[in-house]
Amino acid sequence: MKTPVTVLGLGAMGTALAQAFLAAGHPTTVWNRTPGRSPELEGAVRAATAAEAVAASPLVVVCLLVDTTVRDTLDGIDLTGKVVANLTNSTPDQARALSDEFVARGASYLDGGIMAVPAMIGGPAAFIFYSGDSAAYERHQADLAPLARPVYVGKDAGLAALYDIALLSGMYGMFAGAQHALALMQSEEIPAVEFAEQFLIPWLTAMLGTVSGMAADLDNPPAPGTAGSNLAMQAAAFDNLIDTAVAQGVDPSLLVPVGDVLNKAVAAGHGDEDLAAMIRVLKTNA
């Protein structure tokens, strides 16, 4: 028999996770604060309380709104001998603190960062970062695999959240650029889909290819004066991005902080370097 699993939280993501467990043949117990959610989960056992749900399975997958929701939901519940895999979005520090607390209460803790939207769960592009108790991960890696490709990133329980937040930060920055570009096109009523498909997506895709070079420059700083697109030149041109936005009636708020960091890097003496130098001035604990 497959490992019985419990899913706490039947929001959009928790429901998708429970569906994937059921499809893979795991006896699945579910609980949600508001009863009656996700009637499509045929075959799942619906626990009346979170405590009853936790007691039902050795592996407890938690997917609730935020860290405090997890703490409140599991407050006072016996976790002895359970493996808690918390897939709720968290900060690294929240994950580490929760790990310490749950381990003290007798559980093994895994933190997870889901790199997928609900429709992607169980599909080939989805993956989940895990960190924390390595023995618990090895014991349950195969059980967790139907959700999404599992990627273990280390024993420090905060690491999965760090990887997750890093990817989400990259995503929001990328979306911010795309949103601003589309707003500029809208200012002249240029059709959005055509612009996006013909120009914006191919351009961003080509530029994404340069990120590996930026990363390589971080690992091995290049010789001075070898930048193909030096920051002093980029800072000088960046004013045109802001001025154009204002002239077109587009709020430049999404761009202004990028220009600020660019100027900070030039002021710090990195004007003859490439984009990796912006990353160096982002460090606040140097």
Ligand code: FVH
């Ligand atoms: N959906 C997504 O695209 C992203 C993908 C990456 C991972 N995130 C994170 O997953 C967590 C859950 O997200 P979700 O999409 O399931 O969120 P909702 O559909 O809004 O469901 C929220 C669930 O949390 C329950 N809940 C909220 N507050 C409380 C509370 N005080 N006590 C107990 N449960 C609570 C809520 O229950 P109810 O409102 O139905 O009673 C839902 O089960 C999240 O960390 C994402 O960042 C999703």
